[in-house]
Structure formats: structure tokens, C-alpha cells
Amino acid sequence: MEPISKAPSKLTDFVLRPGMGTLGRNIRVRSNFFEITRLPAGMNIIHYDVTITPDVPPILNRKIFAEFERINLSRALRNVRSVTLPEENGNTYGRRPPKIFKLKIKKVGEINYEELTQFLEGKRQLTSNCLTAIMALDVLIHHEPSMKFVTVGRSFFTPQDSQVLSGGAEVWQGYYQSARPTQRKMMINVDLSATTFYERGPLLQMITKLLGRRTPDDLRRGVTSKDYQKVERSIKNLKVRVTHRGEVINKKSFKISKLTPASADSTKFEIGGNTMSVSEYFQKTYNRRLGYSFLPCVVVKKNVFLPIEICDVIEGQRHIRKLNERQTAEMIKFTCQPPHDRANRIRKGVDLLNYRASEYLKQFGLTVSNDMIVLEARVLSSPTLTYHPSSRDFSFQPREGSWNLRDKKVAVGTTLGSWSVVCFGTERDFSSQVIQTFIRQLVITCTDTGINVPNKTPPMMHANPQGDIEGTLKQAWLRAGNASKAQPQLILCILPNTGVPLYAEVKRVTDTIIGVASQCCQSRHMIQAKKQYCANICLKINVKLGGMNSFISPTQVPFITDRPTILMGADVSHPNPGELNHPSIAALCGSMDSRASRYSASIRVQSGRNDIIVDLSNMTKELLKTFYQSCGRKPERILFYRDGVSEGQFSQVLKGEVEALRVACESLEPGYKPNITFVIVQKRHHTLFFPLDRRDADRTGNCLPGTVVESKITHPFEFDFYLQSHPGLQGTSRSTHYHLLYDENSFSADGIQQLSNNLCYLYARCTRAVSIVPPVYYAHIVCRRARFHSRGEQWSDAEISGGVGAASAFGVVKPELQRVCF
Structure with missing residues (x-):
């Protein structure tokens, strides 16, 4: 049988669909x-490019073009037109004359x-047309x-059904x-989509929330210079309206540039040859005594100061x-909606869009159904x-994508002999007795699940979470080795909170400095x-020390058991917006045995936010060599999953x-x-599925694990x-989209x-089916972990300018830890 990728039709450079699947219910x-x-x-629809000068933000571009449409309603389009945008409430030009814009229109x-x-009918390839x-x-x-609405990318947002978040923000439904x-x-x-906006309303109220105070009066107790810096960073470029001069003036907007270094009582300026403070000016001019004159003012132009209490943050x-x-937790709670609720809200959005009544769509002969499409799907077994054979229930089919370890022992249990415990907190915070009770329960559970723990009372120490973490972990390593007279295998770290910095430093030190799990x-x-x-902790420990938790019968994964086959998963992680000096990180994970465990x-x-993996050839060589060392044979097939x-x-x-x-292979x-x-x-797509029949849904109302749509x-x-592939936990489950681009294995x-x-079902760290194939899941984890190896994620310009070679800030994982599930 010829490989699918060599199909004679040139409809596509990728793989043609070989037919529809039949397995499943x-x-x-x-x-x-x-x-x-x-x-x-x-x-024929005529395509024009329109250039508007001078350059203005998109929201103003839309107003300019709307005015252009209005005056050109019954005229032919000309190459260059001038549009005068009428003076209107809300513009930022103050009392200056209306601005004239030029539109250059090119067919x-x-x-x-x-x-x-x-x-669409499969009769020709995808062309630029x-x-x-x-x-x-x-x-x-x-x-x-x-x-009509605030737009961000392909989404539009309305304040309707919005929810206030902590810290002066609010989330809008989109x-x-x-x-x-x-x-x-x-x-x-x-x-549905959601995004955060600055909370509309009094600026004073927003600043109160930014600083974590309950009411504005709490600010009277004192505001530190550090607080001022935080506020200034947060409100810079924010647009506000003033509330002290009536409704008409109230419509004018101002952009905040900074805070004054002094309070409204002490910030002074000259007017009519006299020097007075902002507080005095408002008392004399508006007969208004400022209630929060001890706070600084916002600067909106050179020598234009506005008291915080007279400013309102403009919505949107x-x-x-x-x-x-x-x-983040509040945002997740807002967006987490059960399938039935989400479907109803999507229908509400379609009603809001109102495709059938759209004059634009009618003019172009476009009609759209108001009903969600109904699809044929299958639920795979x-x-x-x-x-382990000694388990009471050692071979079974999970129901609805999850199971537990009751009466089960891991397939291959490891031995945990040399280890120690570090509790980051004082004896007062976490007593030795509480820690020992936890260790006892952990050891019992390990033994029950088939992990041998000869040393049931490992050395234990308390440590300062803000102290010398590297020194603490080195000491814990020494204690583990001295107690068991053997090479340390594991340091168990008890963390006081879910914060990233301490966790990141623990992983940096153990992965790249000490070389211990x-x-x-x-x-x-x-x-x-x-x-x-x-x-769950036992499962993680077992695979970190080289054990195997479970496996699938070879007859059910013949592709990886019939012939030597390596599964690979790849991902590239980019820094957050604004982290200009941080690099991208590429990760490649590969299976090392015939059970893909x-x-x-x-x-x-790699630098430059490049989505292509720059050094993939050498990364692949590393994994192919490791596979050969583990299995004694070269892979005859590569199944490469790319995220x-x-x-x-x-x-x-x-x-x-x-x-x-x-x-890589040829070399x-x-x-x-x-x-x-x-x-x-x-995974980042917007396709959702909703079961028609309740019998085809799990307890959360989502589709059953194994639901496939093609x-x-x-x-x-x-x-x-x-x-x-995964069971629902909360909210609406999102499927994974798989697209074969190249296939020499004739799938x-x-x-x-x-x-x-x-x-x-082979993800080693839990007893649930996961939403994405494990090679990719592990690549995600590796990308995240690699950021922790960069000295607490602190990168300098010099280190990044070197591109792929800029590894000086990047700790290299010790060889003994590279062959385990992270």
C-alpha cells in the first residue's frame, strides 16, 4: 500500500483523508x-485597501470610515478623499478644531x-483567492x-453580565x-470569550482596591512610597473623566501620565501671577474642599494636575x-460554565450578533443559520x-476516563531507600509531629501501591522559605546520604504556599545543581x-525513580509494540507579553520503551519568539541515541506529535x-x-461539543471520554x-484537534x-485519561520546568542576544534526571 502522503492528487501538500473511522459507538x-x-x-466582491492618515487607533479608524460611508452612500469611490470627523463628546482633542483625515483607497x-x-467540495486546492x-x-x-462593541482580535465584549475582580479590575463577557x-x-x-478591563467608576475606589484596602478612608492610615510606585505603574495611560464641572464637561477624557510627587495640599502651580496649591485652587474656584487632599494628583498634561477624587475611570x-x-482564580470561576449554560450563552451571543437582520450581510447575499449544527460522532472504547499481577484488580477497563489505586499495585515498583524531608517553615508553623504523621501515611501508601521503602523515617529539617534554598537542599542531600549510606534518590519538599518563586528555586537547584529528584x-x-x-504523590515518585505505574496490553497499541517505535512530543513556550528579555524554550520528549511509559x-x-524549533535535528539525535541505549535497537518508526x-x-x-x-537520522x-x-x-481552538442525549454525557454534562468527530x-x-479523550471535571471540556501533515506509516x-x-490513558502522574497525548503533555511540563532553571527566570539582555547559544543563564539538567517523567 502506497503511503498516503504520496497520493497522486495535488489537492494539498499534506495528507488526504483516507476515509472515515468506524470504531466506537x-x-x-x-x-x-x-x-x-x-x-x-x-x-463579485471588490476588495479595496484603505489607508487613513494621520495614523490613529483602530477605534477612531472605524469612526472615520463610518463617516466616509455616510457621505459616500450614493457616490462612486474615489482614489483619495478627505473626511472631517465632527467634534463629539468623548474625543481627546479638547477645544481644538475638528481634525481632517485623508483616505487613500486602492482597488x-x-x-x-x-x-x-x-x-469546500474537495475539487481544488486552497488558493490565495x-x-x-x-x-x-x-x-x-x-x-x-x-x-457597537469593544473589540479585541476576533472577539467583541459587552459590560453586560460583567463581574468585578479584586485589585481594580473587572471581567467582561465576550x-x-x-x-x-x-x-x-x-x-x-x-x-464565549472573556477578558479583563480596568474597573469603571471612581479612580479613588480603584486605587483603594489596588492597594488592598477596604475603603478609601483606610488610605488615611498612610500610603508608602512603594504603594505610590505600584499605583503609578498600574494607572499610567489610563483614561479618566472629571466629575466636578457638570455633565457636558464631564464627557471630556484625559490620559494619565504619572502621579505628582507630592499631595494635592503640597502640589503648587502658578495662575494669574499667584502661586497656589491644587487644594486651594479647588476651594477657591469651585468652592469644593477636597476630602483626600493628602493623596497625590494625577498628571494629565504638563502642569495640569487633577485630584484623584474628581476622576472617573472610563469603561472599556x-x-x-x-x-x-x-x-486569576476569580477569572477562572467567571469563565468556568457547565456545558448547558455555555451553550445557552453562545445562543445568546448569536442573538446579539443577529446575522439574519444584518444589513451588511443582506447586501452581500449572505445568510446564516441561527441553529447550532448537529454532528455524527463516535465514542471510542x-x-x-x-x-502488577499481585493486584486484586490488576487488569481492567476504566469507566468514563478515570479510576483509582484501590487494591492495585504499580506495574513496576521502585525502591526508595535514600531520601530526606525539608519543610519550608518553622516548627511553630508546621510541627515535627504533623510532618511525621504525613510521612507515615505516605510510606504506608507507597508500600500498599508496590513501592519498597526500607527507610521509613527519613531525616527531616525545617528551613526558611526566604533563606538560602540552595544551601538548604544541599544539606538535605547530605543528610539523606549519611542516613542511608547510599546515593540520595529523593528530597521531599513541603511548601508553605502555591507561590511560584520557591517552587521554581527548588526545581532549579535539584535538577541542575545537585542532580537529585x-x-x-x-x-x-x-x-x-x-x-x-x-x-498521587506515590505515582509521581515511582516514575521519577524509574518505576512504571501501568501499561496497556500490546495488542491494543500494536503500532508501538509490533516494531521498535519512538513517540515524540514537541512544544515551544514563549515568554509572557512584556517580558522582552526572556527567551523562548523548545522541548522535545521521546518514549524510551515499547510500552511508552x-x-x-x-x-x-531560542530567541525571537520563533515557533519553529531551531535545533530540532540535534535534539532528535539525543533522543534517538538514548532510545538505542535503552532498547538496544534503532526506532523503525517515528510518530511525532507537534504542539x-x-x-x-x-x-x-x-x-x-x-x-x-x-x-538527524541520516547523521x-x-x-x-x-x-x-x-x-x-x-488545544487553542474554539470548537465545543454538546451531547444531544443525556445518556451520552458524563456526570458533568460533557461528552464522554473517547468522543471523536471527523x-x-x-x-x-x-x-x-x-x-x-478526558473526563470532565468542571466547566465545558475542550477536545484536542489532531491534523496529520505527513504520514509514511499509512495510518x-x-x-x-x-x-x-x-x-x-498512559499519562503517568494521575489515574485519569488526559486531554492530550502524553508526549506533548510531558513537553509542556519540560518547557515550564526549563523556565525555572533560568535562575528564577531572571534574564539579561546580554544573555538573550546570543540566541540559541545564550545558555549561560540556563541551567543544564543533570544526565541522571533526563530519562524520567518530569
Whole structure:
């Protein structure tokens, strides 16, 4: 049988769909796609590029173009037009005359939808004309919402149903929409989104919340210089209105540049030849005595000072700074909605969009269904998991994607002989007796699950969480070795909170300085010492020390057991917005045995927010060598799962990274050419599924684990599918989208779908099926862990300017820790 990737048709450079899958139980689901029932027919849409000068923000561009449309309603478009934007409340020009803008209009081409229709029907490849036609549909469906609502990317937001967060922010409900090509149809994908804005209303109230005070009067107790710096950073460039001069003036907006160094009582300026303070000015001019004159003023222009208490924050200003831990928790609570509620809110969004009544859509002959599409889906069976034969229930099929360790022993248990415990906190915070009770329960659970623990009373020490962490961990390592007269295997660290800095430093030191496995526990869980929590800790310890928790029968994963096969997962992690001096990190994880239970990792630092893995060839060589050392044979097949890639990058990634795999293989041995399958894995999409029948839903109302969808909303002819492999916990579950770009292993639809689903039951760190195949999951963990290896994530310009070679700030993981699940 010829490889699928060599199909004679040149419809695509990627893999053609080999047919539909048949395995599993047939069900029906709704999805948040709305069919475009009629495309523009019998007409050409003219595509213009419009340049507006002078350059202004997008929100003003829309007003200018709306005014242009109004005056050109019955006239032919000219090459260059001038538009005078009328003076209106809310502009930022003050009393200056209205501004004149020039519009340069250039015809680019004409869009005919016949070509797009042929692509949707699988009769021709995706051309630039098709992409332009899809872009035009996106422009059409976004135009009216962008004129009415606050827009961010493909989403628009309304203050309706908003919720106030702590720290002077609020979260708004939004609606995402995107025109998507699918099998024989164009559809509109509509989903909920949410983003944070600065809390509208009194600036004084917002600052009170920023500083964690309950009421503005609490500010009278004193505000430190550090508090002032925090406030100034937070409110810089914020737009406000004043509230002291009546409704008309009230509409004018000002942009904050900074705070005055002194209070309103002490900030002075000259007026009419006299010098007076801001407080005196307001008393004399407006007969208003300031209630918070001990606070600084905001500076909005040179020598223009406004008391904080007369300013109101204008609504709809995005909060682009990173949320703190409490805000993040509040945000998650706001966005976490059960499937039924989410579906109803999406329908509400479609009503708000009101496609049927849109004059724009009517003018272009576009009609859209108001009903979610109904799809055929299948629920794949779960694999049979195997634990140690001495277990009472050693071989079983999990129900609804989860199971527990009751009456089970791990398949291959390790021995934990040399270890120590560090509690980051004082004896007063966490008594030795509480810690010993937790250790006792942990040791009992380890023994019950098949892990041998000869040393049941490891040395224990308290340490300062703000102290010398590296010194503490080195001391703990020495104590472990001295107590057992053997090489230390593990340091168990009890952390006082969920904060990142301490955890990051523990991992940096143990991974890159000492070279010993570490296991962190939260103190609140230690105090309770529940058996389920201890069982999860045991699973992690076992794989970190080289054990195997469970495996799937070879007959259910023949692709990785019939012939030597390596599974690889790759991801690139970028720094947060604003972290200009931080690099990107690329991670590659590969399986090291025929049961896909042990993995090794390779990591690289790369600059420039590059989504392509720059040094993939050498990273692959490292893992192929490790595989050979572990198994004694070279892989004959490579199944490569790649995360972190958008559709627009498919061609670039396929060309660059498959070639890098080939180069790696050839460099190890001339003529070495294992068969490669390259699969893109996407979680950041807006496709949701809702079971039609309650019998096809789990207890949370989500689709059952193993639900696969490959028709109607997938690519017109390429080989892709959606797989929801995990059980729901809370909110609406999101499936994973798999798209095969290259395939020399001739996978059938059933073959790759069932294999991917089965692999999701082999994630070693929990007793649940996970939402994404383990090689990629481990690559995520490695990327995150690698950031902790960079001296607390502190990078300098000099270290980053070197690109891939800028590893001086990047601690290298000790070799003995590279072959374990992180």
C-alpha cells in the first residue's frame, strides 16, 4: 500500500483523508458552528485597501470610515478623499478644531466565490483567492459588532453580565466569531470569550482596591512610597473623566501620565501671577474642599494636575497587565460554565450578533443559520490497563476516563531507600509531629501501591522559605546520604504556599545543581494527609525513580509494540507579553520503551519568539541515541506529535521540522530512514461539543471520554479529527484537534484515532485519561520546568542576544534526571 502522503492528487501538500473511522459507538452531538446557508452568488466582491492618515487607533479608524460611508452612500469611490470627523463628546482633542483625515483607497482585486466553493467540495486546492474570500467573510461578520462593541482580535465584549475582580479590575463577557471552511460548507464558529478591563467608576475606589484596602478612608492610615510606585505603574495611560464641572464637561477624557510627587495640599502651580496649591485652587474656584487632599494628583498634561477624587475611570479600557493569583482564580470561576449554560450563552451571543437582520450581510447575499449544527460522532472504547499481577484488580477497563489505586499495585515498583524531608517553615508553623504523621501515611501508601521503602523515617529539617534554598537542599542531600549510606534518590519538599518563586528555586537547584529528584507537596495537603493525595504523590515518585505505574496490553497499541517505535512530543513556550528579555524554550520528549511509559527530554533556548524549533535535528539525535541505549535497537518508526503551531505555519513547520528529523537520522547512520508520521496537536481552538442525549454525557454534562468527530466541521479533504479523550471535571471540556501533515506509516482513521485515545490513558502522574497525548503533555511540563532553571527566570539582555547559544543563564539538567517523567 502506497503511503498516503504520496497520493497522486495535488489537492494539498499534506495528507488526504483516507476515509472515515468506524470504531466506537455512534452518537450525535451539537457543536458551536452555524452554517452559512448562502454565499455571495452571481456577484463579485471588490476588495479595496484603505489607508487613513494621520495614523490613529483602530477605534477612531472605524469612526472615520463610518463617516466616509455616510457621505459616500450614493457616490462612486474615489482614489483619495478627505473626511472631517465632527467634534463629539468623548474625543481627546479638547477645544481644538475638528481634525481632517485623508483616505487613500486602492482597488486590489475582485473576489469570486466559485473558487472557494470548489475548494469546500474537495475539487481544488486552497488558493490565495480562497483565503481572500474567507477573509472577506470575516470582515463582513465583524464589521457591525466592531462599530457597537469593544473589540479585541476576533472577539467583541459587552459590560453586560460583567463581574468585578479584586485589585481594580473587572471581567467582561465576550463573543468570539470566525468564518471557517469545512466539508462542503462555510460556517461561523461562535464561542464565549472573556477578558479583563480596568474597573469603571471612581479612580479613588480603584486605587483603594489596588492597594488592598477596604475603603478609601483606610488610605488615611498612610500610603508608602512603594504603594505610590505600584499605583503609578498600574494607572499610567489610563483614561479618566472629571466629575466636578457638570455633565457636558464631564464627557471630556484625559490620559494619565504619572502621579505628582507630592499631595494635592503640597502640589503648587502658578495662575494669574499667584502661586497656589491644587487644594486651594479647588476651594477657591469651585468652592469644593477636597476630602483626600493628602493623596497625590494625577498628571494629565504638563502642569495640569487633577485630584484623584474628581476622576472617573472610563469603561472599556483593557487591563493588559498580568493578573495576580487571586484575580486569576476569580477569572477562572467567571469563565468556568457547565456545558448547558455555555451553550445557552453562545445562543445568546448569536442573538446579539443577529446575522439574519444584518444589513451588511443582506447586501452581500449572505445568510446564516441561527441553529447550532448537529454532528455524527463516535465514542471510542477505553483501553485495558494493566497493573502488577499481585493486584486484586490488576487488569481492567476504566469507566468514563478515570479510576483509582484501590487494591492495585504499580506495574513496576521502585525502591526508595535514600531520601530526606525539608519543610519550608518553622516548627511553630508546621510541627515535627504533623510532618511525621504525613510521612507515615505516605510510606504506608507507597508500600500498599508496590513501592519498597526500607527507610521509613527519613531525616527531616525545617528551613526558611526566604533563606538560602540552595544551601538548604544541599544539606538535605547530605543528610539523606549519611542516613542511608547510599546515593540520595529523593528530597521531599513541603511548601508553605502555591507561590511560584520557591517552587521554581527548588526545581532549579535539584535538577541542575545537585542532580537529585525532588517531590514538592503543599502544606495544606500535608496537614490533612488524605490517602488519595498520598497515592498521587506515590505515582509521581515511582516514575521519577524509574518505576512504571501501568501499561496497556500490546495488542491494543500494536503500532508501538509490533516494531521498535519512538513517540515524540514537541512544544515551544514563549515568554509572557512584556517580558522582552526572556527567551523562548523548545522541548522535545521521546518514549524510551515499547510500552511508552518512560520518556527522555531535550531542551533548547531560542530567541525571537520563533515557533519553529531551531535545533530540532540535534535534539532528535539525543533522543534517538538514548532510545538505542535503552532498547538496544534503532526506532523503525517515528510518530511525532507537534504542539504550538497555528494553521498559517503548517507548511513552514512541515518543511523545516520533517527535514530536521531526516537530517538527524541520516547523521546517526547513512541510509537510516525510519518511517515518519507528523501530527499537529491543537488545544487553542474554539470548537465545543454538546451531547444531544443525556445518556451520552458524563456526570458533568460533557461528552464522554473517547468522543471523536471527523465530519462536517473538519477540513474539506485533509486528514484531521477532534478527540475528547478526558473526563470532565468542571466547566465545558475542550477536545484536542489532531491534523496529520505527513504520514509514511499509512495510518487509517481508526488507527490514529484509537492509538491517540489509548495513549491518553498512559499519562503517568494521575489515574485519569488526559486531554492530550502524553508526549506533548510531558513537553509542556519540560518547557515550564526549563523556565525555572533560568535562575528564577531572571534574564539579561546580554544573555538573550546570543540566541540559541545564550545558555549561560540556563541551567543544564543533570544526565541522571533526563530519562524520567518530569
